[in-house]
Amino acid sequence: MNDHRYNFRVNVTVILVIIIFIINNGAQFLLYSNQNVLAEALLDAVTTETVAQIRWVIAASLLTSAATLIFWGYFSDKYSKKNILIISSAIWIAACFYIFFDSKITYEGLLVAQIFFGLGFGAVWPICYSLLGDIVKPEKRGLVFSFVGLTMGIGMTIGLFLGSLFSSASYWRFPFLIISIIGCILIIIFLVIGTDLKKGGVEHELKDVLKEGAVYTYEIKREHLRTIWRKPTNVNLFLQGIPGMIPWAMILIIAPIFFQTLNYEENTANLIVLLSQSTNIIGAIFGGWYGDRLALRSQRKRLLFVGLSILIPIPFFATAFLLPYPTVGSDAGFGTFWTTPLYPVGFLLISIGSFFAGNAGVNWYTINSDVNEPETRATIISFHTVTDRIGNALGPVLAATIGPLLAIQTGRSDAWIIAIGTLFWIPCAYFWLRSMKYIDQDVQTMKTLLKQRAKELEQGLKSK
Structure with a gap:
């Protein structure tokens, strides 16, 4: 009965x-x-400079999250x-x-609120992925993690949709109330029903001894913060x-504005970007499934697959945004997009690039679980995040910095920001391909360690 109750709480927790x-x-x-609505509402004008200031607000939450993630990851393991x-x-x-209840919120107030938002919102990443790593069999982790990537896409879609739905100076704060209420309800339910999960139960080297009644008691220690970097794969x-991540940040922030400058209305521009990025979700699912098969x-071979998948999107995205699109009539709608020359071609190029780019991230989380012991995974995920x-x-910082310069030189700053931004995928792919040299050794080191611990746990059972 207790096992059934625990399994129920595990399923609800996940x-x-x-x-x-x-x-x-x-x-x-x-x-x-x-971004344009906020520039008008908080800074009284929509210019390159004021939109750049709004991008600094977005960057502030991300930087705060980055600064606190290691704290959250370490204490999640401990x-x-x-x-x-x-x-x-x-x-x-x-x-x-x-943000919602301060009806007279200023630019400075929003900046402070976003800093506190960043302080809290990053912890769910290491917790979610390390939790799934504790309950999903190694050979299925890629596919399962890909569905978590799907939920990330769903979250992004919800955020962009709610933002677009209430895109006016009077109502832009309303989505924050909706998200807050839903978040409160979920946390209350989680407080009552949620549970912590047992570590190590799905590892092939440990599962037999844990079924016999042993408990995986190994915990992260401070020295792990140094030893995890002795693995070249990490x-x-x-x-x-x-x-x-630099290209993705540029694309998500700048692409909607790019289409708005061509006279598409704001909601249409957001919808175009959203639909063209949807293939990223399909790519993540395929990447997780195919990565598991290759592994x-x-x-x-998994690492080679990911490295090539990162390089392939570069020409697709660069070409898509540098095409000589004709400017359409004022506040053009979604139907105009499909009947105007070159726009469907650009949409297809972005969709193809997004599909291949989606192959990468999910495989990182799988490899983390393959080369690191259970008690360190949340910490390592936090470092990665x-x-x-x-x-x-x-x-957004680079976009805000180089945008005005490119506008002077080319007159098409948004397109060139994205095209230049995609070049950052070259060093990203290099590090993936370089890991091919070390992955087998690091996986074997992990397996050897878990086998040793299985023997220690078995001896502990016999001594009782």
Whole structure:
């Protein structure tokens, strides 16, 4: 009976954490659709300079998240993941409530609120992925993690949709209330029903001794913060994060504005970008499934697949935004997009690039579980997410910095920002391909360690 009750709470915990993950990501994207609205409402004008200031607000939450992620990851490995998730979620939910209820919020007030939002919202990433790593069999992790990537896409879609739906000076704060209420309900349910999960139960080297009644008692220690970097795979996949995320940040922030400058209305521009990026979700699912299949034969083939998948999108995205699109009539709608020359071609190019780019991220989380012991995975995920957050933050910062210069030189600053930004995928792919040299050794080191621990746990059972 106790096992049945525990299994029920485990299933509910996984579902709740994934839903919280969706809402958490949705909250992150609420401001992306309303950069012009916020510039008008808070800075009294829509210019290159004021929109750049709004992008600094978006960057502030990402940088704060990056600065605190290692803290959240380490304590998630050391203490109760349930309690850490509740505390961190309460922080970002409170920040969202503040944004809504301060009817006279200023630019400075929004900046402070976004900093507190960033303080809380990053913890769900290491918790969600390390939790799934504890309950999903190694040979199926890629596919399962790809569906978590799907939920991330759903969250992004919710955030962009709500932002677009309430894109006016009077109502832009309303989505923060919606997200806050949903977040509160989820956290209350999680507080009552959620549970912490047993570590190590799905590892092939440990599962037999754990079924006999042993308990995996190994915990993260401070020295692990140094030893995890002795594995070259960890180092390389840590370094790929910043250059890997800079192009995405630029595309998500600048692409809607790019289409608005061609006279498409704001909601239409957001919809165009959203639909063209939807293939990224399909790519993530395919990448997780195919990565698992390749890993059964060779981990090196998984890394080669990911490295090439990162390089392929570069010409597709660059070409898509540098095409000589004709300017359409004022406030053009979605129908005009499909009947105007070159726009459908650009849409197809973006969709193809998004599909291949989606193959990468999900395989990182799978490899992390393959080369690192259970008690360190949340910490390592937090290190990785730090680089993602820095890359996400640098995207709008670089766009705000080089945009005015490119506008003077080319007259098409948004298109060239994205085209130049995609070049950051080259060093990202390099670090993935470089990991091929070390992956087999690091996986074997992990397996040897778990076998040794299985013997120690078995001896502990016999001595009782």
